[in-house]
Structures are given as C-alpha cells and as structure tokens.
Amino acid sequence: MRKNKPILRVRDVMKTDVDIVDGMATVIDALNNMKHPETRTLIVDKRHEDDEYGVVMFRDVARRVLARDRSPDRMNIYEIMSKPVVSVDPEMDVRYCIKLFDRFGLSRTPVVEKGKIIGLVSYTDIVLKGVMLQNED
Numbered sequence: 001m002r003k004n005k006p007i008l009r010v011r012d013v014m015k016t017d018v019d020i021v022d023g024m025a026t027v028i029d030a031l032n033n034m035k036h037p038e039t040r041t042l043i044v045d046k047r048h049e050d051d052e053y054g055v056v057m058f059r060d061v062a063r064r065v066l067a068r069d070r071s072p073d074r075m076n077i078y079e080i081m082s083k084p085v086v087s088v089d090p091e092m093d094v095r096y097c098i099k100l101f102d103r104f105g106l107s108r109t110p111v112v113e114k115g116k117i118i119g120l121v122s123y124t125d126i127v128l129k130g131v132m133l134q135n136e137d
Contacts, residue, residue, distance in 0.1 A: 007093050008093070008094045008095075008130055009090065009091055009092065009093060009094065010088050010089065010090050010091070010092045010093075010094060010097050010111055010119075010121050011090035011091065011111070011119075012094075012129070012130075013094060013121060013125045013126050013129040013130050014090065014111045014118075014119035014120060014121040014125060015036075015039060015119055015120050015121070015122075015125060016118065016119045017035070017036045017039070018036060018039060018041070018043055018110070018117060018119060018120045019033075019034045019035060019036050019039065019041070019042050019043065020042075020043045020044075020045050020117060021033070021042050021043070021044060021045065021056075021077055022044075022045055022077070023044045023045070023047065023054060023076065023077050023078035023081060024076055024077070024078065025076065025077050026072065026073055026074065026075065026076055026077070027061060027065055027072040027073070027075045027076070027077060027080065028072040028073040029073075030042055030056070030077050031061070031072070039108075039120055039122075040057055040058040040059075040108075041055060041056070041057050041058075041108055041120055042055070042056040042057075042077065043055055043085075043110055043117055043120070044056060044077055044078065044081045044083065052083055052084035052085070053083070053084065053085050053087070053110060053112070053117060054077075054078070054081035054082060054083035054084070054085055055081060055082050055083070055085040055109075055110065056077055056080055056081045056082070057107075057108070060080050060081070060082070061080065064079075064080040065080060085109065085110055086100070086104055086106060086109050087109055087110045087111065087112040087117075088100065088109055088110075088111055088112070088121060089111070089112070089113065090111050090113050090118060090119070094126050094130055097109075097121060097126065098123075098126060101123060107122060107123055108120055108121065108122035108123070108124075108125075109121060109122075
C-alpha cells in the first residue's frame, strides 16, 4: 500500500501527439502522412457519433499487408484496423493500465476522455516517464 505517495496516472505518462486517420485512406497515404511515427500507431477516426475508434499498429501493416504481399497503395486502413479499440481513461492508475495491458495482450492503447482521443499510452511511456517521475520524489 502506498503511504503519502501520489498515484501515477495515465495522464502523467501518456503521449499527447497521435496520428488520427480516416479509415478510407490507403495504407501508404496514412503512413506517408504520419507526423508521429515514433508511436508506431494510427488511430482510425470515428465515422459518426455512434461509431467507435479503430487502431492500426505497424505490426498490423507488417502482418496484414507486407507478409501477405498486398499492395499498401491499394489497401485501405479500414481493411487492417482493429475495432473497437480498448481504451483507457486519463485518470486511471498506471498499475491498473499495466494489468489491462497484460490481460488483453496490449502494448499500447488510446487514452479517451469524454469520448475523444486525447493521447496514447504504452509500456514504454509507463516505464520511461513513470520511473523518471517517481525518481523525482
């Protein structure tokens, strides 16, 4: 049990720079237009209010496009995305986020607040930023 130690929250460690793409974009266009390739993730935008977000990771492109010898300029993002995406709240304790990652085999997931994507959190973010923040105490 933590005594007088502040809870490390997803908001404290997440990346706020994410690439959100339209599902109709071709894989090559989506990759060429990425502003944050270091995240290795594309968030697929909702098409309407009642839709859900999707996600495409670089491993999806490798497995579903390159390994199958498909053309990235002829495949659309929606063909390789995972949807709906498991997301987390920015106020979640990172310890629970880690348990969620473990339970569902995730390495990263979008952070959603009031129905909107506000960031992306990964094991890397939790470890690197989390250790640094805790080391400041």
